């Protein structure tokens with residue numbers, strides 16, 4: 001019979017669904033011509049050379065030759081799943097975003113990843129994990145592109161190529177796949193000391209999650225929400241896993257990466273297929289939108305700082321359930337393209353210089369990775385909201401655009417959709433005042449403290465967690481060849497905490513250095529010292 005239609009891309013005018021059939025009683029060429037043999041090339045006799053005229057051979061081999069696309073420049077190793085987000089309605093007063101209105105259900109696709117390994121690397125390495133969520137809202141797609149660690153290595157996106165060059169495998173030998181056990185990593189983080197906070201999270205149990213299902217997620221940056229009245233607040237996004245936060249022991253992680261390098265993706269897919277749907281709650285820390293953009297003395301534009309949950313409670317605004325595995329890994333997990341600029345009305349960005357740079361980078365890299373500007377038309381990237389744009393043509397254009405006047409205003413294609421101007425459903429850039437200030441390549445002064453929150457993290461750990469941190473620093477630094485790099489990192493530890501420093505230095509057989517600054521001087525904010533030794537409770 002006729003091949004069964006299977007059209008994930010939906011119907012295109014003039015293009016019958018059967019064109020994409022992937023099943024049926026017989027095989028066809030890509031052009032739909034029925035084949036009688038796909039196992040033998042057309043040869044000049046059974047023992048002769050292959051003929052150039054074998055168009056089926058050439059189509060089959062050519063297509064195969066071009067099957068691979070570039071892996072992501074970072075976060076190459078990942079796995080995604082579909083689900084649904086249901087809003088509690090608790091954020092209605094602070095944002096006009098429709099998908100956060102009470103009871104609203106929004107389809108989502110989530111991709112979890114490691115950062116540094118290549119596509120085929122092991123899941124249980126010590127690394128940061130990506131936690132990227134695409135909400136297909138009916139007001140346009142919202143991408144929350146976060147990590148499982150609430151701070152980042154650098155404060156300015158211009159250093160992103162540098163930190164990734166340092167953390168990826170060495171260019172000469174292309175080892176190691178695991179993040180931190182090498183000279184360039186420790187060289188970077190000991191010279192760019194703003195990386196010390198993120199690095200300690202990596203050295204802690206957070207760096208080796210038990211499962212994607214037991215990871216927290218963080219938007220890291222501060223975002224700005226705007227409500228129907230135009231009032232704004234600043235927020236940080238949090239994902240809280242229903243199963244709680246759990247990690248592997250280092251020895252477990254080592255064994256698992258040998259016996260089952262797919263451990264995390266298998267766990268995710270097995271759980272979903274068994275009906276044990278992974279769940280998270282979305283939470284917000286909410287801060288007043290003041291001109292200083294600080295809270296309790298903490299600069300909200302500094303992505304190397306958290307706001308402790310004792311100072312700003314995480315308020316739950318909705319629930320995420322992952323309930324469907326992808327039917328095709330390439331079409332979904334590989335081709336999905338996240339971008340921080342995918343924002344619905346009610347959510348806007350801030351001037352965090354890391355966030356600002358990311359707004360450029362994702363679209364830019366996807367132009368190469370997904371070959372041209374039309375990747376929003378790939379099924380996994382298609383918005384569920386109706387699209388009426390003036391983007392035309394380009395590589396891999398699949399739309400058949402109607403009309404002759406892709407410009408506004410025009411007098412040919414019927415009107416000007418922007419005439420209303422005050423359309424209350426439109427995205428509005430919050431008219432934040434931009435400081436009268438000279439152009440300058442510099443950080444705010446408040447970005448200079450790199451150690452007090454790192455110390456806060458260390459001091460908030462239980463003895464057994466501290467033991468793991470000491471072991472991780474000692475093991476990872478022990479892999480460095482350069483003595484000077486080890487010593488420089490141990491000096492950073494002296495500036496973080498004397499006990500930690502002493503234990504790691506002793507483990508490495510190095511002298512224990514003195515802090516460069518008296519420790520008391522490094523605590524900048526009274527609010528932080530009030531927090532005491534307790535890390536936010538789950």
Ligand code: HEM
Pocket residue numbers: 071072073074075078111112113129130131132145146147151152156157158160219220221303336337338354357358361362365366369
């Ligand atoms: C990919 C998170 C900083 C550039 C990703 C992904 C995540 C992520 C989760 C994987 C997305 C996926 O699963 O497809 C973060 C977080 C950051 C951060 C939380 C800091 C808070 C940066 C910066 C840059 C950057 C500063 C560049 C200036 C990229 C690029 C990709 C990527 C180029 C690959 C995207 C693709 O090929 O589709 N990031 N990232 N990231 N990130 Fe970041």
